[in-house]
Amino acid sequence: MTKSHDFIIVGGGSAGSVLAARLSENADASVLLLEAGGGDRHPLYHLPAGFAKMTKGIGSWGWKTVPQTHMKGMVIPYTQARVLGGGSTINAQIYTRGNALDYDEWRQMGCDGWGYDDVLPYFRRSEDNDTYDNRFHGTGGPLGVSQPAAPLPICEAYFEAAASLGIPRNHDMTGEAQDGVGYYQLTQRNTRRCSASMGFLTPAVRKRPNLTIRTGAQVSRIVVEGGRAIGVEIAGEGVLRAEAEVILSSGAIGSPRLLMLSGIGPADHLSGLGIPVVFDQPEVGSNLQDHLDLFVIAECTGPHTYDRYAKPHWSVLAGLQYLLMRKGPVASSLFETGGFWYAEPDARSPDIQFHLGLGSGIEAGVAAMPDGGVTLNSAYLRPRSRGTVRLASADPMAAPLIDPNYWQDPHDREMSIRGLKLAQEILRQDALNPFVKAERLPGPEVRSDQEYFDFACAHSKTDHHPASTCRMGPDPEAVLDTSLRFRGIDGLRVADASVMPRLVSSNTNAPTIMIAEKAADLIREAHGI
Template identity: 40%
Template sequence: MSSYDYIIVGAGSAGCVLANRLSEDPNNSVLLLETGGSDKSIFIQMPTALSIPMNTDKYAWQFHSEPEPYLDNREMHCPRGKVLGGSSSINGMVYVRGHAEDFEEWEACGAKGWGYQKCLPYFKRAESWYLGGDTHRGGSGPLGVNNGNEMQNPLYRAFIKAGEQAGYPITNDYNAAQQEGFGPMHMTVKGGKRCSAARAYLDPVKDRDNLTILTHVRVHKILMDGKRAVGVSYRKDGNMHEARTDNNVILSAGSIGSPQLLQHSGIGDAEHLKSVGIECVHNLPGVGENLQDHLEFYFQYRCKKPITINGKLDWFSKGIIGAKWFFFKKGLGTTNHFESCAFIRSKAGVKWPDMQYHFMPAAIRYDGKSAFDGHGFQVHVGHNKPKSRGFVKVQSADPEQAPKIQFNYLKAQEDIEGFRACVRLTREIIDQSAFDEYRDSEIQPGEEVKTDEEIDAFVRKAVESAYHPSCTCKMGEDEMAVVDSQTRVRGLEGLHVVDSSIFPTIPNGNLNGPTIMVAEKAADMILGNPPLPEEDVPVIEDSNWESQQRSNQL
């Protein structure tokens, strides 16, 4: 048994940030516990190989949902990082902060002090934007962010031009003043390599004398003394161990792992815990509830010209790409291939974007397989502000049994209508003249899919998770809130949760950026540091949002 000032459970996007920031003071002893192991695999470090670690048991928890009742009872894949860097080591590396209004929404939900002007300084502290820092962007933070290969493939710019022709605005930086519009996409890549939270935050400090990193560890339980967390018990090499703290236990195990560990420690809904044979230590009914995720589907077209990545899927071409990356860190190996994107509103009356596009000059699945012979391109599209809510619940007192996960995707009628808009608006965009020299027949959904009923059936069959589970230990003040605005578990002492599970609502965009920001801000709170000064910066929105769905004059 050992004692530390801070015990962090989970070396993912948030845990790596906390390990770095909490150990900056040499007087603080910090223990970081991670179930997975090293992140040094070439398949993790090479951006173009992103589909491999996500689908590898060694690097990811291969969770699946229960049959989803509103998706034709499909069981949905929900991989989560099980490696240093967590999901930032297996994700698509897309960097999106979210819209400013997403964080105002958090504040309105009871997360006091988490409005956009208060979060922006922490986004900037985290980031090293490859074009340099400015009013909105950070220039010297640990996390490298760029645009991959600078949209060398002409299809990227055709997508942006098509959006403009369809009446949408252009945005040169959706992470700055204006999210809404079409423009280049950003990724967490630095020097041609994946810039995960482990690479950005952990690698530079892993040799600090006051930081202990234990891998291949399975935490079973938070140790409690009354209403105070005093340590954790964990299994390593087949033996059980304990680590103690006089200060704080911090859960950063993610939106599946954190509520799972709370429940196994007797913290959660008392009736559910009793039903699975766990003694309730602290009744907190919101633990595991409020589960939210992004769904998306691929809109795919055949391409008239042989310029797509589908022509690079043979072993010889892959070998050339791999060699160029291995020796020079250049070429197609350095990108996730999502180099242009868009954020738009699905209808008039929506104040800020609720739809997101990732454009790729290939027609290919996440597992790296092509669905057809020949050249094609695709755009991933999703309705990003879902109303449907699910849950994560432990199924027994066995801490190593996977929890029950139910998303309830498309339960809400608003979500169904949002995906109808995704189909119709996307077709309109791709039908613009910018694509005339490239666009051939529609592969998916297929030109025959037109009516509401046909679109709904297609979506239920084809939609996939964007791998953004969140909000299961939400921050706020109501009876279903799990943590307060200081990230402390409500009603307990010495216990924090810091990861995407504490989001009150899911932002419009990928979650790695906001998760890192949350950890940066929480680190100051836990250390008792004054918050960074808030920054009053311009935010550009459509002043006519109540009456129009799009405007190219923002």
């Protein structure tokens, strides 16, 4: 055995960064954070507009879904972070939390301590909000949360267009009400990305003598002896021992993947791959939930978005504008405008989320307009379909089999297409006429239900919100108890988006940070630190 630590955290993403910072606040607790990817020093990780490069490979594993059975065999790129800070280092920096009723629903499902009133203090504790300090928001926390620095006139026209359809303006979609359209707040500070690694693992935190951060550390398995997780194995190094707990924070794909590689998961699946079964837990890697994104792309009447800055001479100008004034396209997340509304009129809260993309072809697999365009994404927020994460082989370096099983439930398909049609209606309103020349995708030729289905099967993407593959719950079938402890193995805890009993109605980065904040308190209470 090599040197032991009290806590070993596997996965240096949003949750892992929070846990490492919070647990190492106690100088007597020895903490090791292991991240399979690299560090976050590359400048693109810190520029807000760097997101445009992220879904095309930077800081990502490069995984894809399996062919989607209910979408004509479509294979979708599935960006999962491989860098310190995880998703918060490569995402569009949108700060949303879901709806208050999401968390109250968790509580109603038996997850005591996870209702909205229970989790709101953890959201506030993380925040350093540049605009609000009230019941819903906090200041002075590690995570910078800011108003957008680079909105464009087309954003205000979008608000007017939505208003003409009865969708109100909302100036704070993480406040008292979620309904409406507006500017998203962003995880930025001083017009730079504030990832969880930059916010929580500051230079001072990284220098703590009781905290060790290792990048490029690929864990091959969790080591279990006598029904207890006693450490982890790194190829070529042997076992690193955890005296108190192994905490798995590798995300909704990575966490079940590592559990199964460790022999913890569905016994029949593991046996079929020749992996010795350590603990039979059928729900590991099950219940995968994600938001499927459909989009409208329109050609613009002029340079109303940031598309032209993709050209070399314009990109130089954009760089200078950012350096001198902290404005312009480099200061934009490119998706800082959006909102929440209804596909189903009697839904208990908004069930559609919009993201207005200030350009076209921003993300991998999305078409670009030669003369510039604007994108309006729509995602159905409460899918009924459930998918899986499984192993392709026993090789720790092999890509997992990711199957979100999109549209397995026909209700999801109906609501998704309603959301797409609503996005089309917004872009067709008079307020946007000075900006929008013509809709190009789906285009006027798409009219019938079958044509919308065919379009979606050729032009859909993940919203990058996988969750629930190691769900917590009060029932014995749940992978975790409501303190996030693995049910059946001592000394093992999971803390990331995989623990959600049901996917929240929004982006998932802020909820993941909240989960880690609460997990840190649960761990400190359990060990008296």
